Amino acid sequence: MSQTQSVAFVRDSMLPPEPPPTRASGAILWLRENLFSGPLNIALTLLGLGILWLLFSTLWPWLSHSVWNANSMAECRQIIAAAHGPDASGACFAVIKHRWNQFVFGFYPVDLYWRPVLAFGSLFLALAPVLFADNPRARRIVIGLAAVLTFLISAVLGANGVELGAMAVLLLAWVALIEARRDWALLATLIYPFLATWLLWGGTLWEPAMVLAGFVIGFFVWRALSAYGMFAFAAAVLVAAFWWLALSDIVARGIATVLPMRLTPVTSDQFGGFVLSITIGVAGIALSLPLGIILALARRSDLPVIKMMAVLFIEFIRGVPLITLLFVASLLLNYFLPPGTNFDIILRVIIMVTLFASAYMAEVIRGGLAALPKGQYEAADALGLDYWKAQRLVILPQALKISIPGIVSTFIGMFKDTTLVVFVGLFDPLKAMSDTIRASFEWKGAYWEPYIFVGSIFFILCFGMSRYSMHLERRLKRDHR
Amino acid sequence: MATQTQTQPKLGETAIEIAKLNKWYGTFHVLRDIDLNVSRGERIVIAGPSGSGKSTLIRCINRLEEHQAGRIIVDGTELTNDLKNIDKVRSEVGMVFQHFNLFPHLTILENCTLAPIWVRKVPKREAEETAMHFLEKVKIPEQALKYPGQLSGGQQQRVAIARSLCMRPRIMLFDEPTSALDPEMIKEVLDTMIELAEDGMTMLCVTHEMGFAQAVAHRVIFMDQGQIVEQNTPKEFFNNPKSERTKLFLSQILGH
Numbered sequence: 253m254s255q256t257q258s259v260a261f262v263r264d265s266m267l268p269p270e271p272p273p274t275r276a277s278g279a280i281l282w283l284r285e286n287l288f289s290g291p292l293n294i295a296l297t298l299l300g301l302g303i304l305w306l307l308f309s310t311l312w313p314w315l316s317h318s319v320w321n322a323n324s325m326a327e328c329r330q331i332i333a334a335a336h337g338p339d340a341s342g343a344c345f346a347v348i349k350h351r352w353n354q355f356v357f358g359f360y361p362v363d364l365y366w367r368p369v370l371a372f373g374s375l376f377l378a379l380a381p382v383l384f385a386d387n388p389r390a391r392r393i394v395i396g397l398a399a400v401l402t403f404l405i406s407a408v409l410g411a412n413g414v415e416l417g418a419m420a421v422l423l424l425a426w427v428a429l430i431e432a433r434r435d436w437a438l439l440a441t442l443i444y445p446f447l448a449t450w451l452l453w454g455g456t457l458w459e460p461a462m463v464l465a466g467f468v469i470g471f472f473v474w475r476a477l478s479a480y481g482m483f484a485f486a487a488a489v490l491v492a493a494f495w496w497l498a499l500s501d502i503v504a505r506g507i508a509t510v511l512p513m514r515l516t517p518v519t520s521d522q523f524g525g526f527v528l529s530i531t532i533g534v535a536g537i538a539l540s541l542p543l544g545i546i547l548a549l550a551r552r553s554d555l556p557v558i559k560m561m562a563v564l565f566i567e568f569i570r571g572v573p574l575i576t577l578l579f580v581a582s583l584l585l586n587y588f589l590p591p592g593t594n595f596d597i598i599l600r601v602i603i604m605v606t607l608f609a610s611a612y613m614a615e616v617i618r619g620g621l622a623a624l625p626k627g628q629y630e631a632a633d634a635l636g637l638d639y640w641k642a643q644r645l646v647i648l649p650q651a652l653k654i655s656i657p658g659i660v661s662t663f664i665g666m667f668k669d670t671t672l673v674v675f676v677g678l679f680d681p682l683k684a685m686s687d688t689i690r691a692s693f694e695w696k697g698a699y700w701e702p703y704i705f706v707g708s709i710f711f712i713l714c715f716g717m718s719r720y721s722m723h724l725e726r727r728l729k730r731d732h733r
Numbered sequence: 734m735a736t737q738t739q740t741q742p743k744l745g746e747t748a749i750e751i752a753k754l755n756k757w758y759g760t761f762h763v764l765r766d767i768d769l770n771v772s773r774g775e776r777i778v779i780a781g782p783s784g785s786g787k788s789t790l791i792r793c794i795n796r797l798e799e800h801q802a803g804r805i806i807v808d809g810t811e812l813t814n815d816l817k818n819i820d821k822v823r824s825e826v827g828m829v830f831q832h833f834n835l836f837p838h839l840t841i842l843e844n845c846t847l848a849p850i851w852v853r854k855v856p857k858r859e860a861e862e863t864a865m866h867f868l869e870k871v872k873i874p875e876q877a878l879k880y881p882g883q884l885s886g887g888q889q890q891r892v893a894i895a896r897s898l899c900m901r902p903r904i905m906l907f908d909e910p911t912s913a914l915d916p917e918m919i920k921e922v923l924d925t926m927i928e929l930a931e932d933g934m935t936m937l938c939v940t941h942e943m944g945f946a947q948a949v950a951h952r953v954i955f956m957d958q959g960q961i962v963e964q965n966t967p968k969e970f971f972n973n974p975k976s977e978r979t980k981l982f983l984s985q986i987l988g989h
Contacts, residue, residue: 625832625834627830627832627834628834628836630797630830630834631828631830631834631835631836632836633795633796633797633823634795634797634823634826634827634828634830634897635823635824635847635848635852635896635897635900636820636821636823636824636848636852636900637847637848637851637852638816638820641851641852645847645851646836646847649838650836650837650838653838728838730837730838730880730882
């Protein structure tokens with residue numbers, strides 16, 4: 253037999269695919285493999301268990317002795333001493349039960365609580381068509397829950413019949429709009445910020461409406477002149493600016509004399525707690541994303557002046573602490589503005605927080621843009637798409653998807669940073685609100701409980717954002733590998 | 734190659750006119766005094782060793798690369814810094830890349846309708862019908878609703894060809910369309926290109942597929958060091974190469 257004959261081989265039947273072998277499993281095996289696989293692993297496992305036990309044994313008595321019904325810290329301590337002996341320690345969550353409304357609403361007038369509730373409840377109606385664009389089930393759950401809870405909470409918090417009736421009409425109409433006409437619901441989403449402003453600060457509806465009108469006028473000027481490129485954009489900005497500075501006030505007052513549409517005004521110093529945090533946070537998030545995109549594109553631009561301006565802005569803003577910017581907002585800005593201008597403090601803080609977050613956002617998005625292969629730009633160019641169409645249709649959808657974890661991290665960081673407004677005299681929920689509550693005689697000494705309460709709410713909100721971003725990443729996954 | 738389609742083009746109007754084209758990357762002189770006229774309906778294969786400037790040449794034709802001296806006139810429009818002219822040329826000239834460059838976030842159908850809808854302003858319905866027509870032509874209509882990541886390399890390249898055709902281009906550029914494909918998939922892409930050739934499309938292909946060149950090209954251009962060294966009909970080019978450089982190149986790629 254020669255060598256070549258023994259090498260030759262012809263398969264006469266193909267092997268069918270078989271299922272993979274089942275791995276040996278079971279709790280004991282898992283423990284042995286993962287926790288007790290060697291001396292070092294055993295030591296670390298035991299150390300971990302020890303630390304867990306220490307934490308638990310310290311915290312548990314304090315939590316399990318907690319008192320929810322009392323009128324002061326002293327009463328809390330009496331109840332705990334009576335039940336668990338004189339040396340026992342316990343949490344006094346009665347302070348939360350008594351003062352929860354201040355943590356949430358600050359000094360917002362008690363009979364107007366329904367307004368922030370409606371403003372933030374309808375935030376979900378505004379966002380649902382965008383966030384759950386191709387997931388009708390999740391969308392229906394979210395808008396249904398938001399509408400029902402908004403109504404119920406407002407009723408419990410003492411909104412009167414007229415207010416509840418108007419609210420019901422608005423919520424039902426909006427839900428119907430979202431389900432019937434998605435494209436029109438997106439218009440409602442664009443109008444939402446102006447509606448929320450009206451609800452939160454009160455006054456006449458026509459003021460925010462005329463600000464909105466400025467955007468609409470600008471848009472139509474741009475549309476009419478769009479053949480002229482950048483000139484159209486400049487003209488639109490000029491016309492809108494002229495409207496806001498010279499005309500909008502007069503028109504708003506004019507309409508208001510005929511049809512007032514007034515809500516009781518609430519001033520910015522009455523804001524506090526989570527109403528303040530969420531107002532600043534949501535506005536900052538909504539504004540910093542588009543600004544960050546523009547900055548990221550500008551930083552990658554071929555035009556040297558635009559690129560340099562973006563670099564300067566980003567590096568300057570990232571180079572100073574947020575608190576510095578907040579001080580600039582609260583103190584320095586007054587020196588530069590004409591005397592007598594009353595520029596709302598919350599608006600100033602929102603502007604500074606937005607600028608701060610947008611600088612970070614720009615770098616996160618620039619990372620996403622840089623991660624795209626050059627071929628994507630070339631393919632878009634080769635098909636004849638101009639710069640803006642290529643960015644909007646091809647580049648940004650992919651770059652933003654890559655950047656989702658970073659973008660949401662920036663959002664979460666910014667939302668938590670809103671507690672820093674305490675340094676410019678606003679009542680953030682964590683420090684200013686708890687200090688205020690401790691300043692009253694009954695709740696002197698309540699330290700841990702407010703922090704735990706405020707911390708939990710922050711955790712729930714931030715964890716919610718984080719989960720949504722993971723959901724979004726899964727939904728947008730396209731590589732199927 | 735399955736078919737022999739070596740008819741001479743009806744040499745009429747000029748589709749592309751390139752005169753004294755020069756290009757540098759920094760101080761490196763990539764294209765040197767290129768003169769080339771392409772007639773409507775003509776099919777040209779550009780061959781040459783790597784780094785000879787053949788890809789750069791066809792990428793200049795739709796201005797993916799900027800040239801520093803000389804003139805390029807495509808369909809009567811000269812390529813200058815004028816963005817309007819560049820976009821006009823790009824919408825008339827289709828391009829197929831080595832790495833397909835499909836848009837991974839869009840379905841196959843959306844890849845094909847994107848440019849017609851946004852550049853040509855074709856209504857969505859009509860754009861989808863056109864897209865399905867060309868997807869059938871490249872024989873993958875059943876993949877229309879999948880994403881590029883779900884397709885094989887050969888299928889992706891055929892989608893890329895269909896995507897270009899949806900813009901109804903008058904000229905097609907192919908930049909090494911089969912170089913990133915497995916041998917088994919090369920044939921399906923070449924067959925698609927041959928079919929396109931039979932329809933009379935003006936084509937410029939940078940490729941190492943010499944069989945394809947022999948089957949469909951009217952003219953083979955051989956480039957080295959940024960210059961056109963030799964050009965001839967495929968028959969003459971392969972059987973009777975004139976320059977030493979060409980002979981060396983052919984002996985190396987056909988030698989085994």
